[in-house]
Amino acid sequence: MASTDKLPLRSQDFSEWYIQLVQRAQLADYSDVKGCMVIRPNGYAIWEHMQRGLDAMFKDTGHVNAYFPMLIPEEYLQREKEHVKGFNPQLAVVAIAGGKPLPEGERYVVRPTSETIINRSFAKWIQSYRDLPMLLNQWANVMRWEMRTRLFLRTTEFLWQEGHTCHETEADAEAETRKMLEVYRVFAEEWMAMPVLCGQKTESEKFAGADRTYSIEAMMQDKKALQAGTSHMLGQNFAKAFETRFLGRDGQQHFVWQTSWGVSTRLIGALIMTHSDDQGLVVPPKLAATQVAIIVIGKTPEERGPVKAAADALAKELKARGVRAMVDDDDSKSPGFKYNEYELKGVCLRVELGPKDLAKQQCVMVRRDQSSDRSKKAFVAMADAAKTAESMLEQMQKDLFQKAKAFRDEHTFEVNSYEEMKKRADDGFLLAHWDGTPETEARIKEETGLTTRNRPFDLKQEPGTCPVTGKPSAGRIVFSKAY
RNA sequence: CGGGGCGUAGCGCAGCCUGGUAGCGCGUCUGCCUUGGGCGCAGAAGGUCGGAGGUUCGAAUCCUCUCGCCCCGACCA
Numbered sequence A: 001m002a003s004t005d006k007l008p009l010r011s012q013d014f015s016e017w018y019i020q021l022v023q024r025a026q027l028a029d030y031s032d033v034k035g036c037m038v039i040r041p042n043g044y045a046i047w048e049h050m051q052r053g054l055d056a057m058f059k060d061t062g063h064v065n066a067y068f069p070m071l072i073p074e075e076y077l078q079r080e081k082e083h084v085k086g087f088n089p090q091l092a093v094v095a096i097a098g099g100k101p102l103p104e105g106e107r108y109v110v111r112p113t114s115e116t117i118i119n120r121s122f123a124k125w126i127q128s129y130r131d132l133p134m135l136l137n138q139w140a141n142v143m144r145w146e147m148r149t150r151l152f153l154r155t156t157e158f159l160w161q162e163g164h165t166c167h168e169t170e171a172d173a174e175a176e177t178r179k180m181l182e183v184y185r186v187f188a189e190e191w192m193a194m195p196v197l198c199g200q201k202t203e204s205e206k207f208a209g210a211d212r213t214y215s216i217e218a219m220m221q222d223k224k225a226l227q228a229g230t231s232h233m234l235g236q237n238f239a240k241a242f243e244t245r246f247l248g249r250d251g252q253q254h255f256v257w258q259t260s261w262g263v264s265t266r267l268i269g270a271l272i273m274t275h276s277d278d279q280g281l282v283v284p285p286k287l288a289a290t291q292v293a294i295i296v297i298g299k300t301p302e303e304r305g306p307v308k309a310a311a312d313a314l315a316k317e318l319k320a321r322g323v324r325a326m327v328d329d330d331d332s333k334s335p336g337f338k339y340n341e342y343e344l345k346g347v348c349l350r351v352e353l354g355p356k357d358l359a360k361q362q363c364v365m366v367r368r369d370q371s372s373d374r375s376k377k378a379f380v381a382m383a384d385a386a387k388t389a390e391s392m393l394e395q396m397q398k399d400l401f402q403k404a405k406a407f408r409d410e411h412t413f414e415v416n417s418y419e420e421m422k423k424r425a426d427d428g429f430l431l432a433h434w435d436g437t438p439e440t441e442a443r444i445k446e447e448t449g450l451t452t453r454n455r456p457f458d459l460k461q462e463p464g465t466c467p468v469t470g471k472p473s474a475g476r477i478v479f480s481k482a483y
Numbered sequence B: 001c002g003g004g005g006c007g008u009a010g011c012g013c014a015g016c017c018u019g020g021u022a023g024c025g026c027g028u029c030u031g032c033c034u035u036g037g038g039c040g041c042a043g044a045a046g047g048u049c050g051g052a053g054g055u056u057c058g059a060a061u062c063c064u065c066u067c068g069c070c071c072c073g074a075c076c077a
Helices: A014-024 A041-060 A074-079 A081-090 A115-125 A170-191 A237-242 A266-275 A301-320 A335-345 A355-359 A382-410 A418-423 A438-448
Strands: A028-030 A037-039 A071-073 A108-110 A134-143 A157-167 A197-200 A212-219 A225-235 A245-247 A253-255 A257-264 A292-296 A325-328 A349-353 A362-367 A378-381 A412-414 A429-432 A477-480
Touching: A014 A028, A014 A266, A037 A041, A041 A134, A041 A157, A041 A170, A041 A266, A071 A074, A071 A115, A074 A081, A074 A108, A074 A115, A081 A237, A115 A134, A115 A157, A115 A237, A157 A170, A170 A197, A170 A212, A170 A225, A170 A257, A212 A266, A212 A382, A212 A477, A225 A237, A225 A266, A237 A257, A257 A266, A266 A382, A292 A301, A292 A335, A301 A325, A301 A349, A301 A355, A301 A382, A335 A349, A349 A355, A349 A382, A355 A362, A362 A382, A378 A382, A382 A412, A418 A438
Parallel strands: A292 A325, A292 A349, A412 A429
Antiparallel strands: A028 A037, A071 A108, A134 A157, A157 A257, A197 A212, A212 A225, A225 A257, A245 A253, A349 A362, A362 A378, A429 A477
């Protein structure tokens, strides 16, 4: 059993806490394949719920799913100058196939992202403005040979969805880019209960091959930032490289305007680092595999019999309401052991049911996000149990978001001098002026470890002075240390 | 590729500095006892100390080489 020792404390060593938690909650393991991880059923269950939520939102916005090959002819990658420059160092290349070495130029790369191979198809499929917009999404694995990896946050191979769309006009593509960023915001905030900043990335932080990149940025409990999703306005860069053209309403040939956007299993890491505590995993109800665990308590079979019957009845009622509930009748483990076990695994609501409760026709309910406070046990009449459980889950979803938002807001500051930036480098999100040059951005990163996250849409842009160079600044941007 | 750390029982570790033939916790097995916050007690099994070479009467311990893993950094859509 993996759960006899306590976790390291978040406040003492956040990295260690995170790694131990991921493994002890049986979400994922390191693989023997360097840089890769094994997502275990508990971890994959969270991904499945994420997929379900996201996929529904993509369909609502008119997108359809498709699937393209994992191997991309090397030559495709080379076609877009910035794209190949950005990804070349991270590629895994297939140099032998069918027992024969492939000559240079005829090799394949394992997709690091699919813009190029999808554009090959777009170029064939799209003839006229009547074929537009083309709105595709792909659920897939991709591979990027990163130097340093971290469970869920950055692994050599990862699972994601990548949306790829083609539009008639620049304005349409821009609107799509922003629309999908908004979909990500809603998903992050309403499903993951994770507040995010929506905004534009800087030139040096944008996607290789895009005109503009937008991101959602979240704050983890160690006050570091995590880029949780990106949406790219690709302009006509790939269209030109692959000759993805259409006959316009004006009777002329035009290159399509494109977007791409993606989120990955990194979101699982984000979820953990946003909500979980020293007891283990905390998962928002909308994404939890098990929302309610009912624990049967009793010494003898005579005692347990009626308790089990009541527990089963409650579980049935919960399931009828669409709540993911389970009954734990295992008498080989003590109730106390199970409390800790379910807290580690992130079950949202624990129901304790024993002979004493049954005599009073009640049960005990403990919300996972309040379980460290032992006074927060709720005594609930059995008649109301299902309804109460359901409303407690709803409340928990809201409270998790509010708590995370309050944390982020408490750790967001305006800073007005370079000294102040250096001093507060580890304190969270710093709103600072910047002269807009990559040189200054690079210098700040070098000297303080701070990187630009994005320029949030809702951050009022007022002119000021760059604290580093004293040059004029168009407005503040978010700086933070980041994963 | 730099910097640091670690390889000793299924898992987590101590022992190493100052050499004397291996120990603790958890888990496992047996029995009793327990079950509302990680039950308790008693007993038992389980190891070529990552590998190779060297020093020595004697090496987990000292020296050399080697393999592997982890953390931090550099890198990064």
